[in-house]
Amino acid sequence: xxxxxxxxxxxxxxxxxxxxxxxxxxxxxxxxxxxxxxxxxxxxxxxxxxxxxxxxxxxxxxxxxxxxxxxxxxxxxxxxxxxxxxxxxxxxxxxxxxxxxxxxxxxxxxxxxxxxxxxxxxxxxxxxxxxxxxxxxxxxxxxxxxxxxxxxxxxxxxxxxxxxxxxxxxxxxxxxxxxxxxxxxxxxxxxxxxxxxxxxxxxxxxxxxxxxxxxxxxxxxxxxxxxxxxxxxxxxxxxxxxxxxxxxxxxxxxxxxxxxxxxxxxxxxxxxxxxxxxxxxxxxxxxxxxxxxxxxxxxxxxxxxxxxxxxxxxxxxxxxxxxxxxxxxxxxxxxxxxxxxxxxxx
Amino acid sequence: xxxxxxxxxxxxxxxxxxxxxxxxxxxxxxxxxxxxxxxxxxxxxxxxxxxxxxxxxxxxxxxxxxxxxxxxxxxxxxxxxxxxxxxxxxxxxxxxxxxxxxxxxxxxxxxxxxxxxxxxxxxxxxxxxxxxxxxxxxxxxxxxxxxxxxxxxxxxxxxxxxxxxxxxxxxxxxxxxxxxxxxxxxxxxxxxxxxxxxxxxxxxxxxxxxxxxxxxxxxxxxxxxxxxxxxxxxxxxxxxxxxxxxxxxxxxxxxxxxxxxxxxxxxxxxxxxxxxxxxxxxxxxxxxxxxxxxxxxxxxxxxxxxxxxxxxxxxxxxxxxxxxxxxxxxxxxxxxxxxxxxxxxx
DNA sequence: TGCAAATCGGGAAACGTTTACATACTGTTG
DNA sequence: CAACAGTATGTAAACGTTTCCCGATTTGCA
Numbered sequence: 001x002x003x004x005x006x007x008x009x010x011x012x013x014x015x016x017x018x019x020x021x022x023x024x025x026x027x028x029x030x031x032x033x034x035x036x037x038x039x040x041x042x043x044x045x046x047x048x049x050x051x052x053x054x055x056x057x058x059x060x061x062x063x064x065x066x067x068x069x070x071x072x073x074x075x076x077x078x079x080x081x082x083x084x085x086x087x088x089x090x091x092x093x094x095x096x097x098x099x100x101x102x103x104x105x106x107x108x109x110x111x112x113x114x115x116x117x118x119x120x121x122x123x124x125x126x127x128x129x130x131x132x133x134x135x136x137x138x139x140x141x142x143x144x145x146x147x148x149x150x151x152x153x154x155x156x157x158x159x160x161x162x163x164x165x166x167x168x169x170x171x172x173x174x175x176x177x178x179x180x181x182x183x184x185x186x187x188x189x190x191x192x193x194x195x196x197x198x199x200x201x202x203x204x205x206x207x208x209x210x211x212x213x214x215x216x217x218x219x220x221x222x223x224x225x226x227x228x229x230x231x232x233x234x235x236x237x238x239x240x241x242x243x244x245x246x247x248x249x250x251x252x253x254x255x256x257x258x259x260x261x262x263x264x265x266x267x268x269x270x271x272x273x274x275x276x277x278x279x280x281x282x283x284x285x286x287x288x289x290x291x292x293x294x295x296x297x298x299x300x301x302x303x304x305x306x307x308x309x310x311x312x313x314x315x316x317x318x319x320x321x322x323x324x325x326x327x328x329x330x331x332x333x334x335x336x337x338x339x340x341x342x343x344x345x346x
Numbered sequence: 347x348x349x350x351x352x353x354x355x356x357x358x359x360x361x362x363x364x365x366x367x368x369x370x371x372x373x374x375x376x377x378x379x380x381x382x383x384x385x386x387x388x389x390x391x392x393x394x395x396x397x398x399x400x401x402x403x404x405x406x407x408x409x410x411x412x413x414x415x416x417x418x419x420x421x422x423x424x425x426x427x428x429x430x431x432x433x434x435x436x437x438x439x440x441x442x443x444x445x446x447x448x449x450x451x452x453x454x455x456x457x458x459x460x461x462x463x464x465x466x467x468x469x470x471x472x473x474x475x476x477x478x479x480x481x482x483x484x485x486x487x488x489x490x491x492x493x494x495x496x497x498x499x500x501x502x503x504x505x506x507x508x509x510x511x512x513x514x515x516x517x518x519x520x521x522x523x524x525x526x527x528x529x530x531x532x533x534x535x536x537x538x539x540x541x542x543x544x545x546x547x548x549x550x551x552x553x554x555x556x557x558x559x560x561x562x563x564x565x566x567x568x569x570x571x572x573x574x575x576x577x578x579x580x581x582x583x584x585x586x587x588x589x590x591x592x593x594x595x596x597x598x599x600x601x602x603x604x605x606x607x608x609x610x611x612x613x614x615x616x617x618x619x620x621x622x623x624x625x626x627x628x629x630x631x632x633x634x635x636x637x638x639x640x641x642x643x644x645x646x647x648x649x650x651x652x653x654x655x656x657x658x659x660x661x662x663x664x665x666x667x668x669x670x671x672x673x674x675x676x677x678x679x680x681x682x683x684x685x686x687x688x689x690x691x692x
Numbered sequence: 693t694g695c696a697a698a699t700c701g702g703g704a705a706a707c708g709t710t711t712a713c714a715t716a717c718t719g720t721t722g
Numbered sequence: 723c724a725a726c727a728g729t730a731t732g733t734a735a736a737c738g739t740t741t742c743c744c745g746a747t748t749t750g751c752a
Contacts, residue, residue: 012470012495014708025732030710039729056494061471062408062417063708066737071408072468073451082437084635091428094454098461103468105419105451108440115444122418122449124358125407148402149358266639289430290636293612360738371702376740385699409738412707 013055022051033059065127074102074316075123075131077116077142078156081108083259085286085305086134089156092309093132100317102129109136116142124149130316132156138202143167152319154312159204168319169329170312174204177301177334178211181254181283184299184336186219189346190252190281195223196241196265197256199230208256208285224249233257238264247274251281251345258286258300266294277343287337296340304332359401368397379405411473420448420662421469421477423462423488424502427454429605431632431651432480435502438655439478446663448475455482462488470495476662478502484548489513498665500658505550514665515675516658520550523647523680524557527600527629530645530682532565535691536598536627541569542587542611543602545576554602554631570595579603584610593620597627597691604632604646612640623689633683642686650678 019029024044031038032048051057065071074097078086090106097104107123109116116136123131124145130152135142140160146153147167157171178195185193195212198205209228216223226246231237238261245253255262262284269280276282277296284291284300291298311330318325365375370390377384378394397403411417420443424432436452443450451469455462462482469477470491476498481488486506492499493513503517524541531539541558544551555574562569572592577583584607591599601608608630615626622628622642629645630637637644657676664671 016708026709027711027732027734028730031731034710036711039731041730044730058467058470058495060412060473060708061468062412062473063737064710066406066408066412066708066739067710068737069710072472075449081440082433087428087433090452091454094427094452095456098453098465101468103421103451103453103465103472105449106436106440107444107449108437110441119444119449121404122407122447124404126418126449127406127408149404263635263639270639270641288636289609289634290639293609293616293636293640295616295641362738372739373702373704373741374700377701380740382741385701387700390700406738409707410740412709412738413740414707415740 013057014060015057018048018052018055018057021055022048024048033057070320071127071129072102073105073126073128075105075107075126075128076133077107077109077119077123077131078134079109079111079116079136079158080259081106081110084288085259085303088305089309089312092306093313096310096313096317111136113137113139113141120145124151130154130320132312132316134158135160138204150323152316152323154316154319156308156312158202161203166329168315168327170308170315170332171204171330172303172308172332172334174207175211175214177285177303178208178254178256179215180211180334180336181256181285181301182212182215184283185252185254185281185342186215186221188252188281188342188344191221192227192250193221193223193252193254194227194245194250195229195254195256196238196245196261197228197230198233198237198261200233212254212256231261233259233261235260235264235267237261238266239268241265242268247272247280252342253280253282255282255284258284258288258291262286262288276341281343282341284341285334291337291339299339299341300337302335302337304334307332359403360406361403364394364398364401364403367401368394370394379403416666417473417475418448419451419472419474420659421451421453421472421474422479423453423455423465423469423477424480425455425457425462425482425504426605427452427456430634431605431649434651435655435658438652439659442656442659442663457482459483459485459487466491470497476500476666478658478662480504481506484550496669498662498669500662500665502654502658504548507549512675514661514673516654516661516678517550517676518649518654518678518680520553521557521560523631523649524554524600524602525561526557526680526682527602527631527647528558528561530629531598531600531627531688532561532567534598534627534688537567538573538596539567539569539598539600540573540591540596541575541600541602542584542591542607543574543576544579544583544607546579558600558602577607579605579607581606581610581613583607584612585614587611588614593618593626598688599626599628601628601630604630604634608632608634622687627689628687630687637683637685645685645687646683648681648683650680653678 015026015029019026029048032045061072080086094104107119113136120142132154134156138158138161155167155169197209229241229244231241242265255265274280284298287300287302291300361375365372375394378391407418426432440450453465459482466488478500480502484504484507501513501515543555575587575590577587588611601611620626631647633646633648637646
């Protein structure tokens with residue numbers, strides 16, 4: 001038995017064919033299918049529904065949004081799709097958007113502004129209803145373009161470069177994460193604390209470093225030369241930074257990024273036989289899946305990915321409903337996750 | 347300075363306004379913008395391009411696909427978006443689709459057929475150009491609907507239930523992964539090997555178990571009662587399965603799923619003081635980020651996620667170009683990744 | 693000079709919807 | 723029985739493109 005495509009046409013049927021089959025007009029079909037209230041004999045309504053069902057009719061969202069209807073598509077544009085942090089956020093956004101009847105296109109700019117731009121053009125062409133944007137390199141161009149084209153837009157996690165019009169923003173507290181990580185080590189009695197971070201072109205990433213410096217300063221501590229290393233956000237970068245640490249001087253380390261970079265650092269420590277917390281106490285910013293599988297487990301600064309995803313998505317939905325809706329920048333707090341990687345040396 | 351929306355309208359301009367500004371017709375603008383070959387004075391062409399630029403014109407993809415053009419959207423519909431395995435595939439698909447000028451909507455059915463169905467309706471309404479589908483619970487309904495609506499469709503990783511028309515397929519070799527994992531343990535001298543897997547409603551998942559049984563059988567070994575445990579694909583499921591293992595009997599264990607389930611199993615082992623490979627040799631199916639961070643590191647069966655993503659995406663693109671294009675089911679092989687979790691007991 | 697071919701450009705019909713408006717009945721009321 | 727409210731349905735104009743078709747101008751060549 002050959003698998004025949006659709007009822008009696010060879011392409012997915014239109015409203016017109018439904019109308020014909022139900023022996024009525026296009027308009028009537030449209031009214032029924034969108035169940036607008038309109039005086040309609042129940043019998044006719046039934047006939048239309050039946051015809052649509054029999055033909056396997058599926059509304060053409062393009063045609064209907066041409067006439068000014070909602071598009072049905074939200075976009076998420078992130079700089080590192082592979083990074084757990086962003087993946088977790090995407091999962092949450094997708095779930096919420098789905099419940100609201102949208103589909104979500106997820107795009108990866110890969111920290112590349114040119115690529116971000118070309119994606120943006122495609123998204124604008126698609127006339128997406130709204131966008132959650134975490135800009136590559138913090139450039140505001142993309143956000144401004146979205147605004148120019150009146151696409152509701154939430155900036156995620158990364159602040160924009162210039163003094164651009166204040167966009168809606170959802171992020172986490174980078175400063176606090178650096179501060180808290182350092183603080184926890186200080187509270188355990190550490191004084192000689194190093195810091196490994198991303199040599200990033202993104203301004204607010206450096207708040208982690210600033211948090212570290214502030215926590216040190218608040219306790220009257222000054223990092224020596226060679227305690228603070230910034231490098232690439234890769235396994236290699238993590239390795240290089242780790243290799244530059246003066247292990248004889250320091251007793252603790254803040255690893256400011258959980259993704260590839262932390263992996264490089266930890267591998268290097270393991271290979272050099274530096275074990276935690278015996279030789280070095282550790283706090284990691286971010287919560288990789290494996291934080292509690294390592295032995296001893298890793299103390300982490302947990303960022304609220306799920307909450308961020310929810311916050312961004314619901315804020316976007318609100319703006320869809322009322323474009324003038326504004327909310328104060330929401331900078332969500334981080335929490336400290338106990339682990340066995342801190343040794344008390346009081 | 348107030349941030350004025352667009353050049354001189356308050357909404358994103360249409361081709362008509364570009365035409366007016368360039369003092370020519372809509373038709374001409376369309377020809378220029380799509381650079382179809384048409385006899386056109388270079389001067390006019392310039393004028394059109396300039397006008398479009400000045401107005402910030404962005405083609406309306408909906409209108410243009412209404413007229414039978416390509417839609418510009420591919421879909422990926424997976425059952426576990428949060429699972430690393432699928433995430434890695436999605437990353438690759440997205441990258442390839444992007445290079446081909448598409449955007450990708452990624453949807454999560456969350457192993458829920460009803461949800462899958464409702465997503466499907468939305469995707470059909472969007473008239474997506476093509477779809478990569480990894481069906482929830484292996485039901486073929488979704489795939490059949492896609493075919494009925496003539497949406498090119500690649501089935502990913504999970505075979506469909508009934509003897510449905512043969513769809514294009516990209517997956518990895520589940521049987522081989524179970525077989526190889528077991529085989530490696532046998533080669534290291536183990537005879538009493540247990541297996542923890544997912545009590546799954548999906549048929550081809552059980553090929554891993556079958557691979558395990560076949561490898562045992564091939565070497566004249568028979569698993570005793572209590573060596574094989576299937577449970578939920580969650581941390582809890584992994585814990586429960588681990589707790590039922592007869593540790594006094596067995597010397598090795600195949601953990602058939604890397605995601606949450608493996609985590610539960612490993613945590614339980616750690617908590618009960620069973621260390622690998624001293625007390626128990628381990629092979630894990632799947633390659634979590636942390637496989638080489640654990641000490642000793644974990645021997646893994648590596649599934650070719652990147653390759654699968656690439657294969658599925660390029661196959662889909664080929665089918666877009668020629669809908670009759672067919673390729674044999676591609677079942678990609680797995681590889682063994684050395685690790686410190688196998689003890690030789692020859 | 694004449695005329696076909698090449699060059700250049702616009703008019704208008706589709707694509708599949710939504711919706712304002714028009715039309716046509718049926719009671720009910722004064 | 724005229725008028726009107728209420729009920730029930732259809733007509734047709736948009737929405738923003740693409741592209742077929744046709745007309746007009748220029749060029750090349752006999």
